Amino acid sequence: MIQFSLKCDEEHVFDSWFQSASAFDALKAAGHLFCTVCGSNDVSKAIMAPRVSTQAEAAPEKPLQTAQSDQEKALTKMRREVEKNADYVGPRFAEEARSMYLGTTPERAIYGEANGAEAKALIDDGVPVMPLPFLPNRKAN
Structure with missing residues (x-):
């Protein structure tokens, strides 16, 4: 990682x-x-400084403790709400969203994956979609 x-x-x-x-x-x-x-x-x-330490400076390993910022907490909450209340449709997202927009399938909350061209085509056609600020878990609900 x-x-x-x-x-x-x-x-x-x-x-x-x-x-x-x-x-x-x-x-x-x-x-x-x-x-x-x-x-x-x-x-x-972005430009970033590497984290480098010598063996003498290295502290004993401790379990990582991650303090979440308010923004990270809000994103975590958003992810949980989306996963709890919407169906994961994976790479079929564009097809499913368009089908609901056209009325050929019943409307429901969905999330999934679409490439840039698919997303642009949906937006250009007036299909109400928005990007999520996180990658979806690759499993169906």
């Missing part, structure tokens, strides 16, 4: 963990990175 400091085109700065540097690149190329503040998907790595 690697932690990157990220920023969006609106200059919002936030941190996120990735499986690897190439995982970051793949998510960025697929259009799956979004600003946790404004939702912009124009996200890049």
